[in-house]
Amino acid sequence: MAVTGRRAAVGTRIWRNAQLATMSPALPGLGIVEHGAIAAVDGKIAFTGPEADLPAGLAANADMVDCGERWITPGLIDCHTHLVHAGNRAGEFEMRLAGATYEEVAKAGGGIVSSVRALRAANEDELVRQTLPRLDALIAEGVTTVEVKSGYGLDADNEAKSLRAARRLGQERAVSVRTSFLGAHALPPEAAGDKDAYVAKVADDMLPAIAAQGLADAVDGFCEGLAFSPEQISRVFDKAKALGLPVKLHADQLSNLGGAALAARYGALSADHLEYTDEHGAAAMAKAGTVAVILPGAYYFIRETKKPPIQLFRDAGVTMAVATDCNPGTSPLTSLLLTMNMAATLFSMTVEECLLGVTRNAAAALDIAGETGTLEAGKWADLAIWDIERPAELVYRMGFNPLHQRVWRGQ
Ligand code: DI6
Ligand code: FE
Numbered sequence: 386m387a388v389t390g391r392r393a394a395v396g397t398r399i400w401r402n403a404q405l406a407t408m409s410p411a412l413p414g415l416g417i418v419e420h421g422a423i424a425a426v427d428g429k430i431a432f433t434g435p436e437a438d439l440p441a442g443l444a445a446n447a448d449m450v451d452c453g454e455r456w457i458t459p460g461l462i463d464c465h466t467h468l469v470h471a472g473n474r475a476g477e478f479e480m481r482l483a484g485a486t487y488e489e490v491a492k493a494g495g496g497i498v499s500s501v502r503a504l505r506a507a508n509e510d511e512l513v514r515q516t517l518p519r520l521d522a523l524i525a526e527g528v529t530t531v532e533v534k535s536g537y538g539l540d541a542d543n544e545a546k547s548l549r550a551a552r553r554l555g556q557e558r559a560v561s562v563r564t565s566f567l568g569a570h571a572l573p574p575e576a577a578g579d580k581d582a583y584v585a586k587v588a589d590d591m592l593p594a595i596a597a598q599g600l601a602d603a604v605d606g607f608c609e610g611l612a613f614s615p616e617q618i619s620r621v622f623d624k625a626k627a628l629g630l631p632v633k634l635h636a637d638q639l640s641n642l643g644g645a646a647l648a649a650r651y652g653a654l655s656a657d658h659l660e661y662t663d664e665h666g667a668a669a670m671a672k673a674g675t676v677a678v679i680l681p682g683a684y685y686f687i688r689e690t691k692k693p694p695i696q697l698f699r700d701a702g703v704t705m706a707v708a709t710d711c712n713p714g715t716s717p718l719t720s721l722l723l724t725m726n727m728a729a730t731l732f733s734m735t736v737e738e739c740l741l742g743v744t745r746n747a748a749a750a751l752d753i754a755g756e757t758g759t760l761e762a763g764k765w766a767d768l769a770i771w772d773i774e775r776p777a778e779l780v781y782r783m784g785f786n787p788l789h790q791r792v793w794r795g796q
Contacts, residue, residue, distance in 0.1 A: 391559050393428025393765070394795030397443060400768065401436050403452035406776050407760040408459055408745040409433075414737055415776055416759070423457065425766035428795035433760045452770055455789055458740065458779075459760055460529025460767030462747035463721050465657050465678050467567075467712035468523075468533045469516050469550050472503035474713045481687075488639070491611050497537065497571035500713050504537040504547065512550035513557065519711060520554055522719035527769030527788045530758075531560060532708075532751055534605055536567030539583075540575075541591045544568050548600035559793040561767075563751045565633060566592060566601035569613050569621045584617040588624040596628040603654060603752070607635040608644035615647045622651045631752055637661040638683070649673035655706065655750040659693045660684060667694065667701040676750040678706045679734065679742065681727035682716035695732050706750045707734070707742035725780045736777045768792040 400423045407416035422436035424443045432443055477485075477495050490496050507515070523531060533551035538544035548564050555562035568587040576583040595601050604625035606618040612635075613621075622632050631654050636644025638658035645666030648656035656662075656670060657678035670677060677698050684692070698705055707728045710716040718724060725739040734742070748758025757767045770790040773779065778787060 391555070394425065395427055397424060397426050397431075397447040398450065398766075398795055399424045399439070399444060399447045400450045400452050400457060400770070401439070402454055403770070404454060404456045405433065405760055406456060406458045406740065407433055408741055409759050409761050410745070415740060421457075423760060423766065423768065425795040428766055430760065430762050430764050430766050432762060456771045456773050456776060457760065458527075458769050458771065458776070459744040459758055460769050460791065460793065461527045461721050461743045462530040462751070462758060463523055463528050463708050463711070463743070464532045464655070464706050464747035464750040465680060465708035465710050466531060466533055467536060467710070468519050468531065468554075469512055469535070469547050470500050470504060470537050470713050471507040471512060471515055472500065472713065473717065474499060477714065488611055496714055498574060500537045501539050501571070501573060505543050509546050509550050509553070512547065513553050516550065516554065517557060519719045520558060520560065523709075523721060524558060524560060524791065525788065526720060526722050526786050527771075527791045528721055529560060529767035529769070529791065529793045530563065530748070530751070530753070532563045532565060534565045534567040535601075536570030536605070539568065539571065539573035541594050544591055545595060545598060545600060548595065552600065559796055561757070561765075561793070563602045563753065564600060565603045565605040566595045567605040567607070568592065568595075569606035569618060571607070571612060580613060580617060584613060584620050588621045592621065592624050593628065596630060601630060603631045603633050605633045605635065608642055608647060609635070609639055610642070611639070615642055615644070618644075618647060626651065633657065633750070637666065639689075641666075645670055645675075649675045654752050657708075657710075658683065660689055660691045662694060662697070664697055664701070667697045667703055670698075671701040671703045674704070676704045676706050676746060678708050678750050679728055679732065680708060680710040680716065681731050682718035682724055683710045685727055685731060686717070687715050692732055695734055704746050704749055705734070705738055705742055706746040707739055708747065720784075722779060722786060723783055726783050729780050736780045739780045740776055766792060766795040
């Protein structure tokens with residue numbers, strides 16, 4: 386359950402005279418309902434469907450909103466971000482423009498570790514202050530739920546500080562926040578290259594403390610040559626499972642270490658990046674119901690050349706989500722709308738796949754499909770109301786925001 390300090394709306398509100406893209410799995414495609422209406426009671430959807438079918442009892446005493454035939458989608462969900470971080474890495478950006486690869490920058494002591502130094506130097510209030518403008522950019526485009534990872538603290542206190550800052554975002558703004566512990570993101574400077582010793586600290590000290598404080602909704606890891614091996618990730622995931630926490634994984638981003646299949650073996654909520662995933666990994670994900678989270682921002686920004694195997698995922702029946710991966714090193718991206726355009730333009734994902742990827746399928750990647758991600762009765766009234774003539778405009782444009790109004794839990 387997302388932890389937030391804000392309350393849902395009270396009473397009955399009806400949005401009428403609208404075109405609905407419900408994303409309901411009970412309907413084909415985007416689940417479109419023409420001349421539709423949505424009724425919410427105390428912030429939860431009580432009715433979605435043709436306005437003509439609206440129960441009379443709901444309309445009585447309701448606060449009516451005429452949407453002027455605008456389109457309504459579910460509120461958008463950014464299911465993979467490193468939104469809480471300190472400072473920026475524009476200097477490395479210049480290094481890379483001069484020809485250094487992401488891995489060379491990392492080996493030169495730059496990369497994630499430089500963000501670790503910045504995060505450790507910032508207190509919790511400062512982290513929230515630096516993060517809110519990035520969150521506001523997402524909210525301005527209709528995002529109602531955001532996932533936020535730790536991963537720049539890399540010791541018990543700083544990882545907990547990061548996740549407390551993430552939780553506070555849901556107190557400061559009308560938004561739902563899901564958190565993921567990513568202690569297995571990189572090796573901290575003090576580890577002196579001993580990955581096994583650090584992984585043992587992540588699994589045996591940091592993760593139990595984070596879990597005991599209820600700071601994480603899931604546990605994530607970075608399975609990559611420059612990060613952690615499948616065996617080291619398994620050490621962390623075994624502990625997550627023992628603590629009853631679901632897992633997700635940065636997998637097969639720069640090479641094929643079998644990360645997708647590893648994630649599937651643990652019944653992971655999602656495996657993310659996946660540029661180098663093969664048919665074995667795709668089949669394993671489909672069987673396990675692990676969502677593929679596609680992150681075009683990182684692919685674009687580090688000028689990767691290997692595209693994720695979208696057709697393989699389609700053929701295998703893997704559910705696909707799309708997210709910004711907002712982080713200071715490989716994806717300083719705070720536009721989910723632009724992210725959808727990248728997923729379509731760079732990876733040939735369809736409009737339907739992109740829009741489902743930032744709503745219904747993103748909710749599945751966060752294990753909140755019962756709460757939000759579609760316009761269906763029983764879920765939160767998280768809505769985005771758009772000044773568009775057709776849903777494709779949300780994927781087609783680059784750098785334009787047609788949001789008319791955002792509604793979070795009926796507010
Ligand atoms: N893969 C990435 O692209 C980011 N983390 C990860 O596991 C990079 C994060 C950073 O460079 O700060
Ligand atoms: Fe990431």
